[in-house]
Amino acid sequence: MKDVYVSVGEDGYIQEWCNVQENDDSPERFFKIKADEKLFYNVDAVKIVDGIAVLDKERQQVVMVENGDLINRQIEDENNTY
Numbered sequence: 001m002k003d004v005y006v007s008v009g010e011d012g013y014i015q016e017w018c019n020v021q022e023n024d025d026s027p028e029r030f031f032k033i034k035a036d037e038k039l040f041y042n043v044d045a046v047k048i049v050d051g052i053a054v055l056d057k058e059r060q061q062v063v064m065v066e067n068g069d070l071i072n073r074q075i076e077d078e079n080n081t082y
Contacts, residue, residue: 001052002037005030014046014053 003076005027016066017040018030037054045055045060 001034003032004035004040004053006035006053007030007031009044012047013044013056013059013061014048015043017041017043041071 001059005018006014007016007018015032033048033051033053035046039055040054040058044063045056047056048054
């Protein structure tokens with residue numbers, strides 16, 4: 001586990017990861033937590049529990065489906081444009 005800085009959205013999930021050191025200035029919206037490196041930069045499906053980043057696997061599946069639907073719509077729109 002490493003110390004990292006994150007910001008959290010209104011839904012309670014990490015929305016930004018910040019690559020700063022302890023002595024660097026970070027925006028006020030970031031605060032320090034502990035996280036497994038495998039979770040770094042995963043957004044919309046990681047919550048903070050007792051100061052530690054935890055992957056919400058159910059939420060991750062929902063996000064993947066939502067993103068897949070969005071990508072498919074964008075591809076369809078592009079195909080219809082040409």
